[in-house]
Amino acid sequence: MADLSIKLAGAELRTPVLVASGTFGAGREGQTFVPLNQLGGIIVKSTTLTPWKGKPTPRMCETPSGMLNAIGIQNKGIDHFISTDLPWLLKKEAAVFASIAGNTVDEYVRIADKLRTGGRGITGVEINISCPNLEDRNNMFSHSTEATSAVVAGVRKALPKAALFPKLSPNVTSLTEIAGAAIEAGADGLSLINTLFGMAIDVEHRRPKLAGVTGGLSGPAIRPVAVRAVWEVHNEWPHIPIIGQGGISTAGDALEFILAGASAVAVGTANFVNPRSSLDVTKGIAEYMERNHVASVAELVGAVKTEG
Amino acid sequence: MLLTRGEVLGHKKYGEHYHSLTIVAPEIGEKIQPGQFVHVRCGEGSAHILRRPFSVYRVHKRGGWASTIEIVFDIRGAGTEYLSHLRPHMMVDLVGPLGRGFALPKGRAHCLLVGGGIGAAPLFFLADDLRNDGHRVDVILGARSNRMLLNPIEVRRLASVARVVTEDGSTGEQGRVTDVLAETIDRCDTEIIYTCGPHPMLEAVTQIGVNHKLPVQVAVEELMACGYGVCMTCVMPLKVKNKAGAGKDRLGRPARRGATADGPKESDGEDEVTYARSCVEGPVFNGASVVWNGTSEPVAQDQAELSPGGLAVAHGSFEHSADEHPPPGN
Numbered sequence: 161m162a163d164l165s166i167k168l169a170g171a172e173l174r175t176p177v178l179v180a181s182g183t184f185g186a187g188r189e190g191q192t193f194v195p196l197n198q199l200g201g202i203i204v205k206s207t208t209l210t211p212w213k214g215k216p217t218p219r220m221c222e223t224p225s226g227m228l229n230a231i232g233i234q235n236k237g238i239d240h241f242i243s244t245d246l247p248w249l250l251k252k253e254a255a256v257f258a259s260i261a262g263n264t265v266d267e268y269v270r271i272a273d274k275l276r277t278g279g280r281g282i283t284g285v286e287i288n289i290s291c292p293n294l295e296d297r298n299n300m301f302s303h304s305t306e307a308t309s310a311v312v313a314g315v316r317k318a319l320p321k322a323a324l325f326p327k328l329s330p331n332v333t334s335l336t337e338i339a340g341a342a343i344e345a346g347a348d349g350l351s352l353i354n355t356l357f358g359m360a361i362d363v364e365h366r367r368p369k370l371a372g373v374t375g376g377l378s379g380p381a382i383r384p385v386a387v388r389a390v391w392e393v394h395n396e397w398p399h400i401p402i403i404g405q406g407g408i409s410t411a412g413d414a415l416e417f418i419l420a421g422a423s424a425v426a427v428g429t430a431n432f433v434n435p436r437s438s439l440d441v442t443k444g445i446a447e448y449m450e451r452n453h454v455a456s457v458a459e460l461v462g463a464v465k466t467e468g
Numbered sequence: 469m470l471l472t473r474g475e476v477l478g479h480k481k482y483g484e485h486y487h488s489l490t491i492v493a494p495e496i497g498e499k500i501q502p503g504q505f506v507h508v509r510c511g512e513g514s515a516h517i518l519r520r521p522f523s524v525y526r527v528h529k530r531g532g533w534a535s536t537i538e539i540v541f542d543i544r545g546a547g548t549e550y551l552s553h554l555r556p557h558m559m560v561d562l563v564g565p566l567g568r569g570f571a572l573p574k575g576r577a578h579c580l581l582v583g584g585g586i587g588a589a590p591l592f593f594l595a596d597d598l599r600n601d602g603h604r605v606d607v608i609l610g611a612r613s614n615r616m617l618l619n620p621i622e623v624r625r626l627a628s629v630a631r632v633v634t635e636d637g638s639t640g641e642q643g644r645v646t647d648v649l650a651e652t653i654d655r656c657d658t659e660i661i662y663t664c665g666p667h668p669m670l671e672a673v674t675q676i677g678v679n680h681k682l683p684v685q686v687a688v689e690e691l692m693a694c695g696y697g698v699c700m701t702c703v704m705p706l707k708v709k710n711k712a713g714a715g716k717d718r719l720g721r722p723a724r725r726g727a728t729a730d731g732p733k734e735s736d737g738e739d740e741v742t743y744a745r746s747c748v749e750g751p752v753f754n755g756a757s758v759v760w761n762g763t764s765e766p767v768a769q770d771q772a773e774l775s776p777g778g779l780a781v782a783h784g785s786f787e788h789s790a791d792e793h794p795p796p797g798n
Contacts, residue, residue, distance in 0.1 A: 188697075189697035189748065218767050219701040220691055234703070234743060261795075291798070292794075294793060360768075
């Protein structure tokens with residue numbers, strides 16, 4: 161089999177295929193289908209400073225080639241992640257990417273502080289900045305260069321050595337500007353993209369299909385948007401590693417992201433449909449590399465030919 | 469739980485309304501318990517990506533149909549439409565067995581099974597197992613009308629006392645299952661109730677069962693994406709006792725370590741509310757533990773088949789804590 165190992169912001173990963181935050185929990189349920197040490201890494205479901213209960217149901221609805229979700233980051237909090245999930249994941253030899261979320265810059269910093277002492281063994285930290293900022297009229301952090309910069313700088317200071325991957329929202333006018341703010345504030349890489357905001361209405365009852373009214377669109381429907389986002393940011397910041405995600409369910413999908421400029425990819429919604437899809441994607445990438453005599457994944461990163 | 473492919477052995481109809489698929493799936497058939505479900509992929513295309521969950525109607529362990537499972541459904545959307553066109557020798561992609569099924573009584577017991585519409589499906593599998601274990605099985609089967617009744621002839625064969633009710637009176641007694649429930653409990657000396665159907669029915673059955681001081685096990689209907697515990701969409705609000713009752717599990721039995729419901733807890737006087745994933749901690753819960761309030765609004769019709777019987781409802785309200793401001797799309 162082809163050598164699938166990659167370097168990502170200083171870390172050595174077994175494969176370029178990770179599982180995306182919120183689609184594989186903290187690995188316990190999915191390990192029946194996927195030995196965690198066969199993944200490039202697991203991006204754990206976002207954790208917050210205190211436990212969050214999440215939103216009422218319905219939290220999900222199916223839409224053409226995708227789904228909308230409004231879960232509300234139901235999670236047991238960072239202390240539970242540190243005391244329970246992380247040691248278990250490390251015992252399973254998983255490459256662990258924590259994912260952190262909050263409502264104020266201070267919350268992100270306090271979670272990062274806890275990870276500095278309790279997060280030994282993690283490979284990286286994804287910063288979920290698609291959250292409402294209470295100090296700025298509930299605007300998403302990821303929709304403002306200032307707020308993005310403040311969160312990333314705060315987390316950087318608290319975690320000087322960790323590999324930080326802010327996860328950017330595609331729901332912005334200029335993604336490259338937000339990416340630039342994140343990079344200047346100390347990001348080692350970027351996760352692209354989070355869900356697209358959407359809404360679906362039950363016309364018979366004249367109510368939103370989600371209890372949370374709006375939700376995040378994921379699945380194959382968003383893949384072209386995500387590939388474009390990766391390509392755009394990679395062109396602007398070619399030396400910044402990107403974890404590409406958004407609607408990947410096959411090796412071909414993953415290769416699109418890599419050719420567009422992603423150094424690694426994460427399989428998300430496809431885990432719901434086929435719990436083994438991350439391994440199927442991995443196998444397919446290896447086959448593609450052998451078929452095309454590609455020695456390392458790095459050769460493919462950003463290798464799409466847009467001229468001539 | 470396994471990800472597997474099964475061959476369709478048979479497709480038939482129960483009455484004019486319900487479809488039945490019998491699928492060769494030995495690894496699932498050998499392990500599955502009544503109340504557990506399978507998650508079925510409905511085609512290879514990407515238009516409708518999510519699997520559809522189905523409680524298993526029957527498991528055939530012996531004879532010519534051995535190692536097969538049977539699911540029943542009515543056509544509610546694109547997924548069930550697809551499945552209705554499957555014919556023998558076609559393959560279907562399955563994950564199962566999923567969830568936690570009904571807890572069977574330890575000593576000999578008089579069991580009353582109450583099913584509404586397609587929700588009655590898992591009660592047939594349960595009745596088989598209960599009878600094999602020597603328990604007495606009585607059944608109340610209800611539906612809006614004759615055509616929505618699931619296999620009433622088989623119910624009469626399985627049950628010591630079988631009561632069939634329809635809201636329009638087209639078959640059996642006119643009314644709802646709850647209209648005849650209290651009387652049936654008294655007549656049959658019922659010791660435990662098992663029920664499955666739309667949530668308003670589950671709530672009403674639970675209320676009557678609790679009034680008779682009987683344990684009520686309910687199989688709930690929630691929309692689910694993954695079916696194996698990672699997506700957090702199919703949560704049910706459950707009451708869990710603070711401290712004193714903390715040693716009990718979802719069925720009111722002493723809890724195993726690590727078997728408590730997932731998710732953070734909220735202090736609510738004596739009880740706490742926790743949001744349990746119905747795909748792994750359910751779909752069978754202790755009816756008395758469920759916070760039923762406001763669960764009667766149906767979900768959008770084209771989404772309903774993302775719940776095990778296609779009978780999902782929306783929860784009106786459950787408030788979250790003041791220090792929690794979740795994003796619109798995560």
